[in-house]
Structure formats: C-alpha cells, structure tokens
Amino acid sequence: MRWQRYIWLLLTTLAISLQLAGSSQARSPFWSPYRFWWVDHTFRQKHQRTHKKPESAKRAPSQDASKDAAKGPLLIIISIADQRISLYDNGALIARSPVSTGVRNHPTPLGVFSVISKSRFHRSNIYSNAPMPYMQRITWSGIALHAGDLPGYPASHGCIRLTNDFAVRLFHLTKRGTRVIIAHDDIQPAEISNPQLFVPKPKVAPASPQSDTAAPPGNGTITADATEVSLVAKARQQEDAKAPDPTAGAAAPQKGGSISVFVSSKLRKLFVRQGFTPLFDAPVTIQDGPEPMGTHVFTAMEFQNGGAAMRWTVVSVPDKSSPGQRTSPSSKKEHVKRTVRAVLPTPDKAAAALNRIEIPQNAVERIAQLLTPGSSLIISDHGISDETGAQTDFIVLTR
Numbered sequence: 001m002r003w004q005r006y007i008w009l010l011l012t013t014l015a016i017s018l019q020l021a022g023s024s025q026a027r028s029p030f031w032s033p034y035r036f037w038w039v040d041h042t043f044r045q046k047h048q049r050t051h052k053k054p055e056s057a058k059r060a061p062s063q064d065a066s067k068d069a070a071k072g073p074l075l076i077i078i079s080i081a082d083q084r085i086s087l088y089d090n091g092a093l094i095a096r097s098p099v100s101t102g103v104r105n106h107p108t109p110l111g112v113f114s115v116i117s118k119s120r121f122h123r124s125n126i127y128s129n130a131p132m133p134y135m136q137r138i139t140w141s142g143i144a145l146h147a148g149d150l151p152g153y154p155a156s157h158g159c160i161r162l163t164n165d166f167a168v169r170l171f172h173l174t175k176r177g178t179r180v181i182i183a184h185d186d187i188q189p190a191e192i193s194n195p196q197l198f199v200p201k202p203k204v205a206p207a208s209p210q211s212d213t214a215a216p217p218g219n220g221t222i223t224a225d226a227t228e229v230s231l232v233a234k235a236r237q238q239e240d241a242k243a244p245d246p247t248a249g250a251a252a253p254q255k256g257g258s259i260s261v262f263v264s265s266k267l268r269k270l271f272v273r274q275g276f277t278p279l280f281d282a283p284v285t286i287q288d289g290p291e292p293m294g295t296h297v298f299t300a301m302e303f304q305n306g307g308a309a310m311r312w313t314v315v316s317v318p319d320k321s322s323p324g325q326r327t328s329p330s331s332k333k334e335h336v337k338r339t340v341r342a343v344l345p346t347p348d349k350a351a352a353a354l355n356r357i358e359i360p361q362n363a364v365e366r367i368a369q370l371l372t373p374g375s376s377l378i379i380s381d382h383g384i385s386d387e388t389g390a391q392t393d394f395i396v397l398t399r
Contacts, residue, residue, distance in 0.1 A: 073299055073374045074178050076145075076170075077315070078160055079186040080108060083153065085145075085162065087170065091189055091301055091313045097166040100150045102158040109158070110399040111385070112297055112317065112378055113138040113180040116276070116392050118171065132159070134167040138180050139387045139395065145170070145180070177258070177276070177393060179376065181297060181315055189313040192298065192347045196354040197312050198261075198377065200303065201368035258300075258374035261367060262394040263357055265293050266383045270359055272367065276391050280366070285358040293353040294318070295398055298377040310371065314350040319398050353379050 072090025079086070080101055087095040102108035117137045132146040147168070148161030155161070160182075162170065181187070257275040264271075265286045272279040286293075295317040300310050357379070380396050387395040 070173055072301055074174060075189060075299065075315070076174075076178065076180045077187060078108075078180070078182045079184070080110070080154075080182065081184050082186050084186065085160065085166070086186065086188070088189055091191065093188070095166070095169075097163055098150055098152075100148065100153065100155045100161040102156050103154050106157040108156070108160060108182060109139070109143060109397055110182050110184065111395065111397040112295065112380075113182065113395055114393040115174050115176055115178045115180065116140070117176065118174070120171065133164070134162075134171040136171065136174060140389070140392070141387060177374075179297065179299065181317060183317050183398075185318070187315055187317065189299070189315045190347045192312050192314045192350060194351050194354050196357070197298065198310070198364065198367050198371050200307055200310055200371045201365065202308060258372050258376075259367065259370045260375065260393050261377045262384065262396070263377070263379045264383050265289070265379075265381050270363060271384070271394065273393060274370065276393055280363075282360050282363040284360075287356040287358070292381050293356060293379060294349060295380040295382065295396060296350040296353055296378070298350070298379075300371060300373050300375040302373050310373075314347055316346050316350050317398055350379075
C-alpha cells in the first residue's frame with residue numbers, strides 16, 4: 001500500500017508540473033514584446049503610456065514597427081570597418097546594429113546614396129533568386145539593404161545585410177529618398193552654421209489688385225520703407241531680365257517636395273533635383289580650384305525663426321586614401337581583432353569647402369524658394385556617378 005501511494009503522489013506531481021509548464025509557454029508570446037531590445041539604442045515611441053511600468057518595459061520598444069515615426073530627416077550611416085549601421089533622426093543617434101557587407105571580390109561601394117525603391121518580399125534577379133526580405137535598394141545595379149545572415153564579418157556580394165528585427169523596423173521608418181552614406185569608418189553628423197548655406201525665402205503675401213491706386217494711411221504719410229522695397233523690387237526685376245536664367249526650360253518643381261543640390265568641383269557645376277527629377281543646373285566658380293574640397297553632405301533639419309532660417313547638419317565623407325583610414329576586414333579573425341573607432345565630425349573642413357564656392361544669385365534664389373526640411377546639399381570633388389539616372393537621387397561614389 002505504501003509503494004502504491006508513493007507512485008500515485010509521483011504521478012500527481014508530474015501532472016501538475018506539466019500543466020504549469022504548458023500555461024507558462026502559452027503566456028510567453030504575450031511577454032516577448034516587452035523584452036524586445038534593438039541592439040545599442042531603442043526607438044523613441046510615438047505614443048507613451050501613462051501608467052507606470054517597470055524600467056525595462058519603459059525602454060523597450062514595441063514590436064509593432066508601424067507605431068514608430070521619425071521626428072525629422074533620417075540619415076543612415078554604414079561603417080565598413082566596424083560592420084555597423086547607425087540611424088540618425090533629426091540629427092540625433094537613435095539606433096545601431098551590426099551588418100555584413102561585401103567581401104573583397106564583391107565590395108560594398110562607398111559614397112553617398114539614398115533609398116530609391118523598397119520591397120518587403122524581394123528575390124535577387126542576379127544571384128539565383130536569393131531571398132532579400134525587407135529590401136531597400138540604393139542603386140539600380142543591385143546594391144541594397146536587406147535582412148540576411150550575419151556571420152560577424154563581411155560575407156555579402158556587395159549588399160548590406162541587416163538583422164531581421166532591424167530590417168523590419170528600418171523598412172517601416174524610411175521612405176524613398178532617405179539618405180544613405182557608406183564609409184570606411186563610423187562617421188557622424190555635426191551641427192553647422194555658415195552664411196553660405198541656403199536660407200529659406202520668406203513667403204510674401206500677394207498684393208491686392210487695387211494696391212497701385214490705394215489711398216495713403218489716414219494720417220496722410222507714406223512710409224519710406226514701402227517706397228524703398230518697391231524700388232528694390234523693380235531694380236531686381238530689371239537685373240534678372242538682363243541676366244541669363246539657368247532655370248529656363250527646366251522641369252516644373254513639385255509642390256512641397258524636398259530638393260537635393262549637388263555641387264561638383266570636377267565639373268564646375270551645380271545640379272538640382274526634386275523627387276528624383278532634374279530641375280536645373282548652373283555653372284559655379286570654385287576658388288583655389290586644384291585644391292581638393294572633399295565630400296560633404298549638408299542636410300536641412302528644420303525651420304527656425306518662424307521660417308526665416310534653417311538648422312543644418314553636415315557629414316564629411318573621407319575618401320579611402322585619406323590618412324587614418326583602415327582597410328575593411330576580410331575574415332572573421334580580422335573582425336575580432338579590430339576596435340571600434342569613430343571619426344570625429346569636422347565641420348571646419350565642410351565650412352572651408354562652402355566658402356570656396358560662388359553660386360549665381362538667381363540660382364541661389366530659386367533654391368531658397370524650394371528649400372524645405374529634408375533638403376540636402378552635397379559638395380564633392382567627384383562628378384556625378386553613372387549610377388545617377390532616372391528615378392534616383394544624386395549618387396556620389398568615393399570608391
């Protein structure tokens with residue numbers, strides 16, 4: 001009898017244990033979203049809950065990527081040497097994650113790009129129909145960001161492989177035109193203020209049809225300011241009529257779309273695109289022509305002073321031959337030995353490049369009229385890459 005009671009007790013205990021385990025497994029999917037972390041940094045949440053949560057739950061973002069929203073212009077920077085991607089929102093770092101870039105025989109190109117198309121379920125038309133989930137294309141020749149295997153070192157045929165979680169979130173945040181910069185080292189944006197940067201043109205209210213015959217103010221006085229403004233406006237109209245207009249015959253600008261301006265010291269020209277569509281170009285003068293300027297990407301962040309000014313950031317993209325550059329790791333062993341080192345922002349070099357450029361005044365005014373947050377100015381010693389074409393922004397290859 002005693003051994004039968006012992007067996008019955010053992011079976012009962014086993015049954016209770018199995019039941020508890022089953023209920024625990026059933027609960028785990030409901031808890032997993034609150035344990036989700038996105039590598040070094042988490043996304044800012046668009047909606048915050050008001051009730052109190054544990055600290056880990058406060059910092060961990062929801063797995064529903066559709067709730068994430070950018071607060072300002074997005075910038076993606078990929079470091080080949082560090083095998084890492086960094087995401088900036090409105091000039092601030094919000095997320096980082098490891099990547100796997102191209103091998104030595106199929107290197108990932110360096111330079112300035114942008115997202116030109118997106119596809120959630122894409123398959124490669126070059127490499128045996130290989131899956132490329134959450135694909136974001138940056139060149140029509142086959143370079144893209146997408147989810148894939150990350151062995152801890154460069155292993156792709158030129159694409160930038162992302163972790164699946166990061167790829168999903170990034171896919172929901174970006175849009176066509178989001179800027180992508182690929183460099184050897186971990187560069188980062190810096191705030192910059194320079195009188196040579198474009199300034200938004202104040203919106204002027206349309207004049208009344210009776211303005212020319214309107215009666216003076218009740219006190220019988222006419223202000224000198226009003227007379228002065230009208231004289232300046234007439235003089236400017238006469239001056240513009242004499243000067244050749246670089247925008248003549250150009251495509252009509254799209255309402256509200258951000259613009260991209262590219263100044264090439266190699267071509268001595270300025271080019272303007274809006275929504276991937278060429279608008280116009282104009283000749284520019286470069287002082288100290290033989291001296292290299294480098295490649296610098298300026299981004300208009302937000303209006304300031306009621307729309308009369310613009311906040312700008314800049315990223316300087318070093319060439320491969322620049323001092324202190326490292327070759328990209330080609331094996332797992334090299335990847336383990338290297339140390340992460342960020343290249344400090346150098347806005348002084350970018351400002352020096354700006355100060356060497358003279359742009360025709362009528363082109364400056366046209367750009368000022370189109371300037372919005374998210375617009376960009378690219379200055380480079382290089383010309384326009386062959387990758388630049390229909391349905392692309394300016395693509396500048398530094399290697």
